[in-house]
Amino acid sequence: MECELGRITFNYETVGEGRPILMLHGWPLDHTQMVFEMERHFVAHRGWRRIYVDLPGMGRTPGPEWVTCEDQVLELLEEFIDSVVAGERFAVAGSSYGAYLALGLVHRRAAGIGGVLMSVPGLLQDENLPACVKIHEDRDIMDAARSEAMGWLEAMAVSQNVSLLEYARVVQAMAPADERFLERLFTGRKFSFDAGTLPEPFPAPALILTGRQDSACGYSGAWKLLEQFPRATFAVLDGAGHMMWGEQPAVCSVLVSEWLDRVERWS
Numbered sequence: 001m002e003c004e005l006g007r008i009t010f011n012y013e014t015v016g017e018g019r020p021i022l023m024l025h026g027w028p029l030d031h032t033q034m035v036f037e038m039e040r041h042f043v044a045h046r047g048w049r050r051i052y053v054d055l056p057g058m059g060r061t062p063g064p065e066w067v068t069c070e071d072q073v074l075e076l077l078e079e080f081i082d083s084v085v086a087g088e089r090f091a092v093a094g095s096s097y098g099a100y101l102a103l104g105l106v107h108r109r110a111a112g113i114g115g116v117l118m119s120v121p122g123l124l125q126d127e128n129l130p131a132c133v134k135i136h137e138d139r140d141i142m143d144a145a146r147s148e149a150m151g152w153l154e155a156m157a158v159s160q161n162v163s164l165l166e167y168a169r170v171v172q173a174m175a176p177a178d179e180r181f182l183e184r185l186f187t188g189r190k191f192s193f194d195a196g197t198l199p200e201p202f203p204a205p206a207l208i209l210t211g212r213q214d215s216a217c218g219y220s221g222a223w224k225l226l227e228q229f230p231r232a233t234f235a236v237l238d239g240a241g242h243m244m245w246g247e248q249p250a251v252c253s254v255l256v257s258e259w260l261d262r263v264e265r266w267s
Contacts, residue, residue, distance in 0.1 A: 003083055010053055010080050011060035015039065018047035019114070019267065020090040022081065024098030025052075027122070028177035030059030036170045037119070037245045038093060040253065045260045051084060053077075055098070056181070059174070063181025070191050074104045081105075091204075091263055093117035093256075096217065096242065100124070103195045103225075110202050115263035116229075117256065118222070119209040120242050123190055126221030130213050135159050135239045148172065158213045158241035159248070167246030196221075198228045205262035206232035207255060211240035211247075231266075233259065 003010040013031060023034035031052035042048055056073055057063025067073060081090070091114050094102035099121035106116055138160040145153040145165060153168045154160075206229040210219035219236045226234050235255055240248040
């Protein structure tokens with residue numbers, strides 16, 4: 001589907017009916033990442049309208065030449081929300097870069113958000129990143145990855161397992177992002193405001209998922225958010241790096257399902 005806003009046309013996919021939940025993927029991926037991570041939970045949780053969007057410069061959403069900073073990306077995302085959600089209270093789930101955008105949305109329009117999930121949140125200050133380590137190695141998994149042109153997986157994998165291989169296949173199948181746009185955006189990759197300091201505590205249920213061995217984004221930067229989310233569950237998962245959803249899918253799924261329960265009761 002397409003959402004034409006004049007300055008940009010967003011590509012997105014909607015699944016189901018009911019209360020809206022906006023899904024924000026990582027950098028430089030596309031909406032199919034969030035389909036893989038999140039769609040499984042809605043077999044047991046009916047009554048949700050899942051909105052999977054390609055962010056600017058990724059997937060099938062173009063990266064406009066005039067966009068040079070994250071404030072502008074956030075403004076475009078808010079325009080998309082106003083068009084597709086149209087005044088309804090919504091929940092938001094973001095992974096990595098998408099989690100940073102979700103935090104920006106909470107900062108700007110908390111009153112309209114009924115719950116937030118931030119998975120391996122990126123762009124938060126973490127001065128003590130964990131070392132890059134391997135918790136579980138599996139030669140057969142890595143041989144399979146290399147045979148499918150996914151040798152890059154070995155450098156990122158903390159726990160090498162079948163679920164991680166499935167996750168990597170989803171990533172491998174994505175269309176290449178607009179590298180020129182992302183390179184330009186990278187120089188202004190943080191908001192002009194301090195997204196980690198909210199105007200007031202966020203009252204709705206929240207879930208913050210981090211990996212104990214996430215050498216890309218760590219966990220201690222996200223921990224600093226906790227006091228601003230009084231209804232938050234904060235989890236640091238052992239055996240999980242930045243590809244947490246491939247490495248620890250069962251634990252992630254239990255925590256996300258419980259978060260959805262809390263959002264439904266709070267609503």
